[in-house]
Amino acid sequence: MLNMKVMKNISGYISKILGLLLVLALCSPLSGQDTLRTYGPRFGIDLARFLYILADPSEIGAEVSADVEIYKNIFPVFELGYSSISEDEELFTYEASGLYARAGIDYNILPLKDRSVHHSISVGFRYGMSPFSHRIGQVTISNSYWGDYEAETYDNSLTGHWAELVGSMKTEVLPNFFL
Amino acid sequence: MKLRTLLPGILIFMTGCITVELCEDSYASELVAIFKTEKEGETADSTVSSLTLYGIRDGMPDSLLYNAESAAGFMVPLDPNQSYSRFAIQIDTLRDTLILFHQHELYLISYDCGFGSLFTLEDLSVTHTDMIKKDSILERMIDAEYESNEEHIWLYL
Numbered sequence: 001m002l003n004m005k006v007m008k009n010i011s012g013y014i015s016k017i018l019g020l021l022l023v024l025a026l027c028s029p030l031s032g033q034d035t036l037r038t039y040g041p042r043f044g045i046d047l048a049r050f051l052y053i054l055a056d057p058s059e060i061g062a063e064v065s066a067d068v069e070i071y072k073n074i075f076p077v078f079e080l081g082y083s084s085i086s087e088d089e090e091l092f093t094y095e096a097s098g099l100y101a102r103a104g105i106d107y108n109i110l111p112l113k114d115r116s117v118h119h120s121i122s123v124g125f126r127y128g129m130s131p132f133s134h135r136i137g138q139v140t141i142s143n144s145y146w147g148d149y150e151a152e153t154y155d156n157s158l159t160g161h162w163a164e165l166v167g168s169m170k171t172e173v174l175p176n177f178f179l
Numbered sequence: 180m181k182l183r184t185l186l187p188g189i190l191i192f193m194t195g196c197i198t199v200e201l202c203e204d205s206y207a208s209e210l211v212a213i214f215k216t217e218k219e220g221e222t223a224d225s226t227v228s229s230l231t232l233y234g235i236r237d238g239m240p241d242s243l244l245y246n247a248e249s250a251a252g253f254m255v256p257l258d259p260n261q262s263y264s265r266f267a268i269q270i271d272t273l274r275d276t277l278i279l280f281h282q283h284e285l286y287l288i289s290y291d292c293g294f295g296s297l298f299t300l301e302d303l304s305v306t307h308t309d310m311i312k313k314d315s316i317l318e319r320m321i322d323a324e325y326e327s328n329e330e331h332i333w334l335y336l
Contacts, residue, residue, distance in 0.1 A: 091293035139285060139294050141259055143207065145234060145242065149259035149296065151285055 041068035042178065046081070059085045073108040077124065092139040098132025100160075106168065118172045126164040133157040202292035206323035208259075210279065210300070213252040215333045217313070225336050226251045227270045234258070235265040235276070252330075257298050257321065259283050270336065273310040277334075279303045281321075288323060295323025303332060311336065 046063035053060060063081030070076060084097035104126035110119060135155035142148055170178045214225040232245035232253055244266075245253050257279065258264040266277045282299040298321040305311045313335035321331055 087290075089290075089293065094290075141285065141294060141296050142205075143256060143259055143296075145207075145244070145256045146236065146258040146264075147239070147260060149283075151294070 041066055044178070049081075058087050059083070067106065075106040075108070075122070075124075076104075077106055077126070078103050079126070091142070093137045094134070095137075096132060096134035098130050100128060100130035100132075102126040102128040102164070104164070104166065106166065118170075118178070120168075120170045122166070122168045122170070124166045124168070126166055128162045128164060129159065131157070131159045202289075203324075206288060206292065206295045207256045208296040208298055208321050208323045209254045209256050209325060210298075210321050210331045211252065211254050211329050212332045212334055213330050214250070215315075215335050217335050222333075222335075224251060227336070229269075229271050231269040233267055235267055241267075252334075257281055257283075257296070259296050259298075268310075270310055275310045276306040277303065277311070278305075286322070297322050300331065 044065040044067075046065070049061045049063055061081060061083035063079060065077060065079040067075040067077040079102040081100050082098070083100065085095065087094045104124055106120075106122035106124035108120040108122050110121040112119065133155065135153065137153040139151040139154075140148055141151070173179050214227060216223050216225040227250055228248065230245050230247045230250040230253065231243070232255065233241050233243045234255070236242070236258075244255055255264070255266060262280065262282065264279045264281065266279075268275050268277050279300060280302040282301060284297050284299075285294045286297045287293075288295045300316055300319045300321060303314055303316065305314070311334045315333040315335070316331070317333060318329070318331045
């Protein structure tokens with residue numbers, strides 16, 4: 001219940017920040033023809049997640065993102081994802097799963113004179129939040145002298161918060177298709 | 180090389196890193212005891228000429244941990260299934276029972292190496308005072324990652 005309230009508050013703050021940025025962008029004086037771009041929002045999906053499934057089937061997840069250039073080279077970003085991991089190790093098992101969300105801003109540092117070119121190299125930051133649960137079971141502590149110790153299953157639900165500094169590159173490999 | 184060719188290549192190359200951690204053969208949590216003597220208020224290291232030591236294990240046969248001709252101390256594993264560990268100790272011709280009272284909890288050493296035992300030494304006692312005249316607890320936390328300079332208790336002979 002408390003987590004729900006915290007999530008509502010946080011999503012409220014994020015909405016207000018994004019709204020404020022949008023208002024600032026619209027109210028800013030236009031000094032040149034290319035100051036406020038009119039390109040639409042970009043929607044993305046994290047392809048690396050699918051590579052993880054091939055490399056490590058115990059980890060499953062998906063992530064989508066959206067950003068839009070509200071001012072020259074400034075992109076508010078919102079990312080939403082789900083991740084779960086299930087490991088069966090020799091001495092313990094571990095499972096964790098949860099949704100996560102990140103919100104932040106990217107700034108494009110790639111100097112492109114031709115504004116019809118949409119490649120970007122960006123730096124930015126994110127605030128992240130995730131309600132998740134995890135469970136540790138079948139923990140065995142090997143003790144050859146006194147006898148092995150087997151611990152009770154431990155599970156817990158938590159909410160994690162974090163901040164990220166982000167560097168990214170995007171290139172338009174096909175019209176309106178970025179990698 | 181064109182930017183639209185270079186950037187995807189760099190992105191794929193930077194997708195992820197793999198780390199491999201090497202684990203120890205054993206993560207037994209062992210208490211380190213050092214023999215000491217005290218004369219005129221001065222504490223000094225002590226070496227015994229004969230040490231025999233084994234754990235008193237309920238329902239299990241005795242199994243020697245030490246049978247040494249000379250020892251300045253000993254390292255013993257603690258019992259994770261009980262709140263105490265009992266040891267029969269013989270120094271030269273004197274015999275005694277050393278009881279270590281402890282709490283036990285688990286901690287994660289690493290994802291690759293699993294969990295280890297963390298003991299908190301609460302107290303220790305000896306049955307008689309003929310052999311071990313005094314004791315001192317230096318470090319109450321006994322974890323599974325042994326360091327060469329660790330000393331947990333001093334036993335004064």
